[in-house]
Amino acid sequence: MTTSDILRAALVNQLTGNGTLTDPAWIDAATAVPRELFVCGYFVPIDGSAPTGYRAVRHGDPGYLEGVYADQTLVTQLDGRTRPEEAGEQSVSGAPSSSSTLPSLVLAMWQRLGADAGHRVLEVGTGTGYSTALGAHRLGDGAITSIECDPWVAERAAAAVKAAGYAPRLVTGDGLGGDPDGGSFDRLIATCSVRYLPTAWLHQVKPGGRILVTLSGWGYANALALLDVTGPGEATGRFLPGYTSFMIARSHDRPPRPALALLPGKERASRIDPAKLDTWTGSWVAQLAAPSAERMGAGGRQILSDVATGSQARTVPDPAGGWTVVQRGPLRLWDQVETAIEAWQSAGEPPQDAFGLTVSAAGQRVWLGSHDGPGWNLPI
Ligand SMILES: C[S@@+](CC[C@H](N)C(=O)[O-])C[C@H]1O[C@@H](n2cnc3c(N)ncnc32)[C@H](O)[C@@H]1O
Missing domain, CATH: 3.40.50.150 (Vaccinia Virus protein VP39)
Structure with a gap:
């Protein structure tokens, strides 16, 4: 048995042991296909770097094969052009544009x-x-x-x-x-x-x-x-x-934009805690409600910037408690998000499997609970 065979068998054992791999035919496939043939090199994020820096790990480098058989996504290209083979020894940065998805997924x-x-x-x-x-x-x-x-x-x-x-x-x-x-x-x-x-x-x-x-x-x-x-x-x-x-x-990616300038607008108190947008399902609901908005910021300081109209919304914590929202532009982005988050909260803040999607000639509608529940149209 080669080191690759041993590491692959260990990965398959891990995935059967944790209940991910259950179908014998897919167990057979996972046992047969050597992942290293597909990943001659990959980028590893450097801990604590901001923006994220990566170092390249190439075939033959220490830890290369162990990385290939860890249950992790391996980034194989940055920004649509940078590849591990050509990256040299320096830290490189960029947005991941191709990868080998983690085997369990x-x-x-x-x-x-x-x-x-x-x-x-x-x-x-x-x-x-x-x-x-x-x-x-x-x-x-x-x-x-x-x-x-x-x-x-x-x-x-x-x-x-x-x-x-x-x-x-x-x-x-x-x-x-x-x-x-x-x-x-x-x-x-x-x-x-x-x-x-x-x-x-x-x-x-x-x-x-x-x-x-x-x-x-x-x-x-x-x-x-x-x-x-x-x-x-x-x-x-x-x-x-x-x-x-x-x-x-x-x-489907967001078009490039210039650096964002935050501009003045109409102010009011927010009815929802902006940090809800940092949760997995809360961010999903916000995206459904404002589908052409980019989201930035975190916690009480959220920023929404609409790519289509230039509308903006941003929240700031109030020293006296609560949060103020500032909105400008033709879309009231926070109004949209707030209404959707409240509908989700009224349903008890369920996770994503409470949502469904129906596609018909009428459009593409994501609904909560059942087909006739609260819903949002996808931006087709
Ligand atoms: C996460 S990676 C795929 C992982 C792959 N299944 C594997 O196991 O290696 C996503 C890939 O989708 C490709 N991609 C992005 N947009 C695409 C499009 N419109 N049509 C086809 N491929 C696309 C990217 O270039 C990238 O290689």
Whole structure:
């Protein structure tokens, strides 16, 4: 047995032991696919650095293989261009733009997707190709089509998938447009997040099929949804428990903006504690209520800046207690967020699995509790 085999077996034991990996066929895939073939190098965040600095760990460096077989996400590209191989020994910074997702999440998602023999699967966000290879091992090469938008990432993934002995169909392009050849699929799994469901997905996944995707946005909140496609262009389902987040699809990312200038506006007392927006579900509710706003700040000092209209809202703690909110611009962002947070509080502040999503010709509506509960339209 090689060191890689031993470390991989230990990871599989960890994931079966903690209840993540339960399906024998996916256990077999996790045991068979060597993750190091897909990750020649990766970036490790440097503790305490702000903004986050990274050091590159490359094949052959001390701890490289142990890192590959830790249950962690491995960042493999920054800012759409910086790669570990070329990073040198200095600390580098940038926004992660490609990665190998942590194995427990990749395998949990494959299991949750419920893909079975005979199913055709579209994966959006090939990344390193590790999850693609797992899918090809479990379902067969012919079952998998995977799309990656970054040509360099796609090229590396293709080489790695081939070296691992698999031959799924790999496409380079914007996965939000679906299969450019107009495929028809039983399942769609996305390992980048989206602000709303792309129309192509809703037509390329057959009625009766399923979509597993993380919804995110410019407020940096995330929620993993499992949807049943109910007809052409229609789907419904619920958000799943847990804390899943993925990097946003490049074509859904916030456009670049100049440095933010905080401007005066109308002041009033806030009815809600702004720190609610720092909680996992509170930030999700705020993002639903103000879907084109970027969220900054923390605690009692929240800042919302609307990308579409330039509207702003910011909160400041009052020395006498409570918080003041300052709002300006055509959208009253805090009014929107406050009303949504109050609706969520009236329901007892439930976690994300209390929410669902229905997509129809009328739009894409996230609801709380049931279809006719409080709801918010996604920004399609
Ligand atoms: C978290 S990584 C994928 C992880 C991958 N499944 C793995 O196991 O290595 C997300 C990937 O989605 C890609 N991506 C982002 N936007 C995309 C889009 N619109 N279409 C296709 N791929 C996209 C990124 O370039 C990145 O490689």
